[in-house]
Amino acid sequence: MKFTVSPRLLDHFGVAMYNTVTKAIAELCANAYDADAKIVKINYTDSQIVISDDGLGMTTSDMKEKYLHLGRDRRGDESENGELTQSGRAVIGNKGIGKLAGFGIVQTMTIETWKSGEKTRLTLDRDALDTVEELESFDLQPTVTKVRSKTSSGTTITLSDFLEEVKRPEDEVLRAYLARHLPARHDWQIFVNGVKCSPGSIPGKKLGSMTSSKDTAGCVGTTSLRTIGAVWNPALASEFEIVLFRTPAYSA
Ligand SMILES: Nc1ncnc2c1ncn2[C@@H]1O[C@H](COP(=O)(O)OP(=O)(O)O)[C@@H](O)[C@H]1O
Numbered sequence: 001m002k003f004t005v006s007p008r009l010l011d012h013f014g015v016a017m018y019n020t021v022t023k024a025i026a027e028l029c030a031n032a033y034d035a036d037a038k039i040v041k042i043n044y045t046d047s048q049i050v051i052s053d054d055g056l057g058m059t060t061s062d063m064k065e066k067y068l069h070l071g072r073d074r075r076g077d078e079s080e081n082g083e084l085t086q087s088g089r090a091v092i093g094n095k096g097i098g099k100l101a102g103f104g105i106v107q108t109m110t111i112e113t114w115k116s117g118e119k120t121r122l123t124l125d126r127d128a129l130d131t132v133e134e135l136e137s138f139d140l141q142p143t144v145t146k147v148r149s150k151t152s153s154g155t156t157i158t159l160s161d162f163l164e165e166v167k168r169p170e171d172e173v174l175r176a177y178l179a180r181h182l183p184a185r186h187d188w189q190i191f192v193n194g195v196k197c198s199p200g201s202i203p204g205k206k207l208g209s210m211t212s213s214k215d216t217a218g219c220v221g222t223t224s225l226r227t228i229g230a231v232w233n234p235a236l237a238s239e240f241e242i243v244l245f246r247t248p249a250y251s252a
């Protein structure tokens, strides 16, 4: 005897949580962050959203074992570092469902990822997934090609065919959301249509900023930083820049 999983369960598991453009893109950027990407470029148009990162990428077998394994906890996987990424970032993901965030806003998602001289491409269709009784019986056919460079790696996610009810925020709103909801680090940048997401993207009047060392940062309340969406782990950083803004009530 064994459980069978109906595709409907995806919605109950949380795909429905990512029902805005901002939330869905932020979750896919979190995956780029966890893959140690230095740069994420988002091309955001009326017809599609393309999110490209220069992170670790995946081989075809990573795709099968890590990407397509729903609900996998990467922190418990021996091949990963646990709480930290290879470059020492505090891992954001843990539920093993974030990759499906795009289905909160679009019908079609294409993943193209390359690592170790191998490029894997897979297109997923939300409706097609719903036509099977059991998710596991859905046959996925990735295309695998060779790439010249064995050292280059990265991932590009293309989201297309927006669901009808989905609103498209202005570029600036998206930048502000990403600046607030993803960690700020010197080795990590997100661009939306060529313009960097930075604290300056957050609407409001800048009141001032200060740089704090690890020793003094301890006196700043954890809660207040959490509320602006920063990942707060004093053990991992030696220096912080704290920027204070007076902002109008924020909604995404
Ligand atoms: N942009 C990406 N680059 C490299 N690997 C990725 C990327 N997105 C997802 N993955 C892989 O797929 C796995 C599943 O992603 P996800 O569903 O978001 O779950 P989680 O982040 O909780 O592990 C990740 O743990 C990672 O191994």
Ligand SMILES: [Mg+2]
Residues within 6 Å of the ligand: 027, 030, 031, 034, 092, 093, 094, 096, 097, 098, 099
């Ligand atoms: Mg994730």
